[in-house]
Amino acid sequence: MIKMILQYLIFPGLAFCFFMGAMGFWLERKLTARFQYRVGPPWYQNFIDVMKLFLKETMIPRDATKTIFIASPIISLSAVILVSIILANNYFLNISFIGDVIVILYLLLIPSLFIILGALSSKNPLALVGAARETKLMLAYEFVFIASLIIAIIKSGNSIMMADIIGIQILNKPNIASFSGAIAFVLAIFYAQAKLGIVPFDMAEAEQEIMAGTVIEYSGPLLGFYKISKLMLYFSLPLFIISLFVKISVESAFLRYLIFFAEYILIIFIMSVIKNINPRLRIKDALGFFWFLLFPLGILGIILAQFGL
Amino acid sequence: MKLKEKILTKSLWVYHLSAGSCNNCDIEILDCLTPRFDIERFGMQLVGSIRHADVLLITGAMNKKSAKILKSLYEQAPKPLFVAAVGTCPCSQHMFKGSYPMLSALDEIIPVDVYIPGCPPKPEAIIAGIAKLINKLTAKDKKG
Numbered sequence: 058m059i060k061m062i063l064q065y066l067i068f069p070g071l072a073f074c075f076f077m078g079a080m081g082f083w084l085e086r087k088l089t090a091r092f093q094y095r096v097g098p099p100w101y102q103n104f105i106d107v108m109k110l111f112l113k114e115t116m117i118p119r120d121a122t123k124t125i126f127i128a129s130p131i132i133s134l135s136a137v138i139l140v141s142i143i144l145a146n147n148y149f150l151n152i153s154f155i156g157d158v159i160v161i162l163y164l165l166l167i168p169s170l171f172i173i174l175g176a177l178s179s180k181n182p183l184a185l186v187g188a189a190r191e192t193k194l195m196l197a198y199e200f201v202f203i204a205s206l207i208i209a210i211i212k213s214g215n216s217i218m219m220a221d222i223i224g225i226q227i228l229n230k231p232n233i234a235s236f237s238g239a240i241a242f243v244l245a246i247f248y249a250q251a252k253l254g255i256v257p258f259d260m261a262e263a264e265q266e267i268m269a270g271t272v273i274e275y276s277g278p279l280l281g282f283y284k285i286s287k288l289m290l291y292f293s294l295p296l297f298i299i300s301l302f303v304k305i306s307v308e309s310a311f312l313r314y315l316i317f318f319a320e321y322i323l324i325i326f327i328m329s330v331i332k333n334i335n336p337r338l339r340i341k342d343a344l345g346f347f348w349f350l351l352f353p354l355g356i357l358g359i360i361l362a363q364f365g366l
Numbered sequence: 367m368k369l370k371e372k373i374l375t376k377s378l379w380v381y382h383l384s385a386g387s388c389n390n391c392d393i394e395i396l397d398c399l400t401p402r403f404d405i406e407r408f409g410m411q412l413v414g415s416i417r418h419a420d421v422l423l424i425t426g427a428m429n430k431k432s433a434k435i436l437k438s439l440y441e442q443a444p445k446p447l448f449v450a451a452v453g454t455c456p457c458s459q460h461m462f463k464g465s466y467p468m469l470s471a472l473d474e475i476i477p478v479d480v481y482i483p484g485c486p487p488k489p490e491a492i493i494a495g496i497a498k499l500i501n502k503l504t505a506k507d508k509k510g
Contacts, residue, residue: 086406094401102377102409109377109420112370114444116417268414276417276444 064152069145071138075285078292079103081325085255085291088329103288110281118274122178129175130275130282136167137286141293144219148300148317153220158206161219161297168286169195169252172261172271179274187270190340191261197347198251198258204355205244208237209301211362219300227306236366240358242302244351249294250328251343253287257335258343295324368504374420374446375500377409381419381443385436385472387426390486391453395423397489405493421448421496427455429467433475440476448479448499452492457481 064070082103090097117123140161146152169191176188212232213222222232232238251258262270272283299320307313338346384392398405399412413419416439428436440447454460456472472478479502482495 090404090406095404096407097404098406098409105373105377105409108373112373113420113446116442116444269418272418273415274417280418 064146064150065142069149070142074138074141074145074289074292077321078288078290079107081291081295081321082288084322084325085329085332088326089333092329092333107281107284107288110284111278113277115277115279116274118179118181120180121274122180125174125178126274127279129171129178130279130286133168133171133175134282134286136164136171137289137293140164141289141296144293144296144300147219147223148296148304151220151223153218156217157219158210158217158222162203162206165252165294165297166195166199168290172283175275176271176273181274183267184271184273186267187261187273191271193340194251194258194261194343197344198248201244201347201351201355202248204352204359205241205248206301208232208241208355208358208362211359212238223300223304226304231305232302235361237358237362238302240354240361242298244355244358245298245301246324246327246331247347247351249298249324250331251347252294253290253328255328256332257338259337260340260343291325292321295321298324371503375503378420378448378496378500379413379418380410380421380423381413381416381439382423383425383436383439385424385426385432385456386429387453387455391425391455394486394489394492395425395452398492403489403493405496408496410496416443419443419447421450421499423450423452424456424472425452427459427462427468428470428472428475431467433470436472436475448503449476450480450482450495450499451478452482452495453487454483454485457483460485 066072080100080103083098083100086102087097117126143157143161143164147157173188173191173195176184176191209222209232210217212235213225216222226232233242254262260270262272267273272280275283299317303320305316305320307316382392382395397403405411410421416422422440422443424436426432440449451457451472455462456478459468459471462468480495480499482492484491487495
């Protein structure tokens with residue numbers, strides 16, 4: 058019993074995911090700073106930011122729908138915590154259940170959904186613009202993500218269980234070592250980029266146009282909840298990509314963790330490079346990019362996967 | 367209590383309000399973000415919304431219109447909030463003192479924590495001013 062609680066709360070559960078996510082976000086900030094020849098923040102910056110937000114006062118706008126305004130960051134955070142725990146227990150301890158891919162898919166939708174709801178409930182015009190953009194962006198990337206997920210499912214012999222998807226990669230070779238797997242990996246990277254709102258797809262929180270967009274009215278602890286859920290998504294989305302496509306199996310446990318951390322850093326690095334060489338897309342262009350470029354690519358990947366390529 | 371001040375000063379999110387400035391101070395504030403000065407290494411970053419802000423950075427002489435906006439912004443910000451007056455205009459109204467659209471000095475409208483004079487102040491001076499603010503906060507803490 059105590060072991061189980063520790064698994065959920067410390068390693069590989071809540072505390073571990075939060076720590077890794079904060080470090081991943083710091084790495085992204087630091088890399089961005091280095092790309093621009095700046096020094097960048099110290100490693101503990103994200104922890105300090107979160108702690109500071111919990112010391113601040115919470116303001117609730119007069120016109121806001123109070124219940125939804127307060128509930129949405131909390132629900133969003135709890136969904137993220139749940140999905141992080143499921144993914145981490147899956148990857149590190151092989152605890153899995155039938156259909157958990159679908160559960161993860163649903164749980165990953167909840168944070169974006171409640172960010173939109175929270176923004177709508179705040180009644181701020183800029184938040185409404187942000188919410189509209191986030192909705193369109195969700196329509197854009199979910200398609201692509203499902204296509205990439207279907208490729209992984211086909212690869213594992215039509216199993217909707219994470220343990221099978223990981224197991225088949227340990228038996229044969231990582232999914233990324235085939236044409237369809239490589240396509241799915243690229244799709245998933247772009248999905249993660251859009252989900253996390255990193256630069257080419259950050260139109261929902263565009264600082265320069267609509268201030269902070271969806272989170273504009275949030276302050277103090279409520280903003281802190283959003284911040285924590287974003288930090289944890291910074292870990293759980295790369296973790297999901299790693300377990301779907303690049304699970305490399307070796308005998309020694311030390312080497313296994315080393316490979317995992319290397320892969321995590323590499324994925325953050327790829328996303329950071331995409332961030333730093335691209336300007337923000339307009340929402341129209343983002344939709345076009347996902348629907349007319351990446352989605353046909355996904356269909357191609359599914360066809361290739363059916364032929365076992 | 368000391369820990370609280372330490373955390374607050376390590377992560378200052380800055381909201382920048384131009385209350386009728388000539389834009390010179392605004393350019394100097396943006397210079398603080400450039401690779402040469404890079405205030406992100408102290409954990410400071412510019413934020414777009416007043417609800418996220420810890421520091422309200424004000425440039426420009428106050429006129430009648432911007433005074434209203436400033437008051438409402440100050441009320442909307444989550445406390446603890448620190449106010450920094452950047453440039454000679456918000457510090458002392460500079461050469462606009464007594465002209466017809468001007469209401470009063472900034473510190474007669476809202477409490478100001480740090481004054482950074484200069485027309486415009488150098489980025490070094492702005493960073494030094496913020497350092498003074500941090501010192502002031504921690505020193506106040508030592509007394510109490």
